Amino acid sequence: MQRARDEGYARGAGEARLFQLAVGKGFQRQQALDWIGTAIDEGRIDLAAQHALEREIEAFDMSCRIAFLVALT
Numbered sequence: 283m284q285r286a287r288d289e290g291y292a293r294g295a296g297e298a299r300l301f302q303l304a305v306g307k308g309f310q311r312q313q314a315l316d317w318i319g320t321a322i323d324e325g326r327i328d329l330a331a332q333h334a335l336e337r338e339i340e341a342f343d344m345s346c347r348i349a350f351l352v353a354l355t
Contacts, residue, residue: 286329286338290345297321297346298353318350 301309301317322343329339 283338283341286334286342287345290325290342290347291349293321293325293342294318294346294349294351295353298350301350302354314350314354318347321350322346 297318301314305313305317325342325346326339329342334342
């Protein structure tokens with residue numbers, strides 16, 4: 283479970299850096315949500331392929347979203 287959280291935080295923070303480089307400061311909220319949604323979908327697929335439990339996938343999902351949004355503010 284902790285591994286899934288750690289991976290989520292790392293992925294979210296990394297995606298925030300990529301998003302800021304690609305879009306810059308003048309972005310719309312929906313752009314950010316679409317960007318992180320795509321990254322999370324890919325991460326969910328990877329975790330499902332590794333036979334992760336649903337609660338681990340959910341922990342990854344929430345950690346990724348939190349780290350992404352915190353890094354953007």
